[in-house]
Amino acid sequence: MKDKVAFITGVTGQDGAYLSELLLKKGYVVHGLKRRSSLLNTDRVDHLYQDPHIQHRNFILHYGDMTDSTNLIRLIQSIQPDEIYNLAAMSHVQVSFEVPEYTANADGIGTLRILDAVRLLGMEKKTRIYQASTSELYGKVQEVPQSETTPFYPRSPYAVAKMYAYWITVNYREAYGMFACNGILFNHESPIRGETFVTRKITRAVSRIALGLQDILYLGNLDAQRDWGHAKDYVKMMWMILQTDEPEDWVIATGKTTAVRDFVRMAFAEIDIELEFKGKGETEKAFVKECRNPEYQLPIGKQVLQVDPKYFRPTEVDLLIGDPTKAKTKLGWEATYDLPMLIKEMMESDLKLMKKDQYLKKGGFTTLNYYE
Numbered sequence: 044m045k046d047k048v049a050f051i052t053g054v055t056g057q058d059g060a061y062l063s064e065l066l067l068k069k070g071y072v073v074h075g076l077k078r079r080s081s082l083l084n085t086d087r088v089d090h091l092y093q094d095p096h097i098q099h100r101n102f103i104l105h106y107g108d109m110t111d112s113t114n115l116i117r118l119i120q121s122i123q124p125d126e127i128y129n130l131a132a133m134s135h136v137q138v139s140f141e142v143p144e145y146t147a148n149a150d151g152i153g154t155l156r157i158l159d160a161v162r163l164l165g166m167e168k169k170t171r172i173y174q175a176s177t178s179e180l181y182g183k184v185q186e187v188p189q190s191e192t193t194p195f196y197p198r199s200p201y202a203v204a205k206m207y208a209y210w211i212t213v214n215y216r217e218a219y220g221m222f223a224c225n226g227i228l229f230n231h232e233s234p235i236r237g238e239t240f241v242t243r244k245i246t247r248a249v250s251r252i253a254l255g256l257q258d259i260l261y262l263g264n265l266d267a268q269r270d271w272g273h274a275k276d277y278v279k280m281m282w283m284i285l286q287t288d289e290p291e292d293w294v295i296a297t298g299k300t301t302a303v304r305d306f307v308r309m310a311f312a313e314i315d316i317e318l319e320f321k322g323k324g325e326t327e328k329a330f331v332k333e334c335r336n337p338e339y340q341l342p343i344g345k346q347v348l349q350v351d352p353k354y355f356r357p358t359e360v361d362l363l364i365g366d367p368t369k370a371k372t373k374l375g376w377e378a379t380y381d382l383p384m385l386i387k388e389m390m391e392s393d394l395k396l397m398k399k400d401q402y403l404k405k406g407g408f409t410t411l412n413y414y415e
């Protein structure tokens with residue numbers, strides 16, 4: 044039988060990298076969309092890279108952009124994918140307040156471009172499409188836990204753009220009989236999570252503080268609660284969604300929620316440092332209460348965290364907790380990682396990376412030490 048062919052937009056992102064690994068293991072030929080940038084941007088998939096001079100490759104990257112229709116049509120025509128995973132997006136909620144028009148174009152209209160390319164090329168019956176929808180659609184809390192039937196109330200330009208993408212996917216499914224599905228994924232993280240999302244910002248900073256490379260971690264809203272899972276579990280479900288008999292929309296979540304403040308507490312606890320939080324809202328700070336790890340010389344009373352209101356969002360999503368019952372009962376999917384396991388893996392990885400930075404710093408090289 045011929046190998047299945049997948050086309051992944053956003054292949055250089057966190058999910059694109061894990062999904063590529065999964066599909067290659069399953070014997071797929073994987074094509075990915077990457078953007079041209081002045082510096083190399085393929086770090087997360089470099090281990091999958093194959094010399095372009097060899098003839099039979101199963102991992103192939105193409106230049107393109109979600110804002111460029113003609114290129115997307117040409118690529119889909121030449122790749123002839125059995126499955127498209129549309130993961131490309133300007134995915135940072137806070138940044139979307141700064142670049143709302145671009146976000147709408149890439150995340151909203153970009154999804155239309157993919158769907159319409161498949162339709163224009165007459166590939167509606169051949170190509171299945173996965174759309175990376177998000178728990179941000181739920182936005183302002185209407186009910187908890189949030190399921191496939193919970194109403195949407197988006198609270199950012201990102202979420203509004205993703206709301207268009209969600210509905211245009213449903214519409215193309217209903218109008219043209221396409222196998223197009225939304226995965227409504229709750230937050231998922233990993234050691235290769237983008238450095239400016241809160242979990243990775245925390246695990247990097249805790250590692251740096253422990254190693255004496257950074258003094259204070261500045262964060263925004265510590266009260267926000269998120270349902271955090273591991274990206275590896277979630278990309279498995281993306282694939283499962285496209286293997287079903289009927290196209291449908293699915294919530295993927297762990298069903299547990301945790302406040303940002305507690306994530307910080309747990310990350311420090313992972314290296315045997317206990318914190319004490321003082322103050323409230325804009326004035327909240329955290330200090331070392333106990334350091335039981337002889338490797339890290341953090342004195343009791345040292346300040347390690349401060350709230351900086353510049354990270355507050357104009358409109359916030361306070362509480363996300365997903366109900367993955369449908370995925371569990373109909374597809375047998377379940378998260379295999381819980382939050383302590385996820386934090387442990389992220390901390391181990393970032394400690395290793397930061398030890399490399401420590402070594403470089405000692406050698407007189409500069410290292411990046413500040414993240415927005």
Ligand code: NDP
Pocket residue numbers: 052053054055056057058059076077078080084107108109110129130131132133134135149175176177178227228229230231232237
């Ligand atoms: P990342 O931010 O890690 O990756 C986004 C990817 O999209 C990168 O490959 C990026 O390229 C690419 N991209 C951005 N803009 C464009 C564009 N205009 N044209 C082409 N490619 C572009 O996101 P994740 O991997 O975390 O998420 C994958 C998808 O899932 C996104 O759509 C996100 O919105 C959605 N999602 C994510 C969740 C999560 O918790 N991670 C939860 C729910 C939904 P480059 O590397 O060049 O920047």
Ligand code: GDR
Pocket residue numbers: 134135136137176177178179228229230231239240241242244261262263264265267268269303354355356359360415
């Ligand atoms: P989110 O993820 O907005 O949920 O979107 P992020 O990690 O950015 O924020 C989670 C929560 O933490 C609060 N927060 C901070 N966030 C960041 N980034 N930086 C800070 O310093 C900080 N301090 C507190 C935020 O206010 C928020 O409440 C992610 C993205 O991956 C989206 O693409 C995806 O759709 C959703 O998850 C599900």
